[in-house]
Amino acid sequence: MTIPDRMSGVLLTGHGGLDKLQWRDDLEVPRPGKGEVLLRVLASSVNNTDINTRTAWYSKSVRGDTAATAVEGTIATDVGDGAWSGEPCRFPRIQGADCCGEIVAVGKGVAHSRIGERVLVRALQTNGAFEGELST
Secondary structure, three states: OOOOOEEEEEEEOOOOOHHHEEEEEEEEOOOOOOOOEEEEEEEEOOOHHHHHHHOOOOOOOOOOOOOOOOOOOOOOOOOOOOOOOOOOOOOOEEOOOOEEEEEEEEOOOOOHHHOOOEEEOOOOOOOOOOHHHOOO
């Protein structure tokens, strides 16, 4: 499979309402680094984490429920801690960690035999959790 230089996707451009989501057809295709794989995403979803990140609901300053901000945007518009980590989110970002796909490229330390595997992404899996299983 030839990997294109560009891809389509939805960018989250900042905390806020639906106006912070932007469809693009000119996104650069990432290249896998050490211990990483590149997926051709076959299906993805929007889950509560995606919505909560967009609305900055994870900020320590937010005290309301998620439904109140799902469309309108953030409760606190000037937040610096709108992610689970308490660190500022870097924008733009592509969301949709709940996805499945096919491995199309591998980085250093990942067996080339993994190319073509269909996978399900396990969001919130810590880095290095499968380090011993990446290479053969």
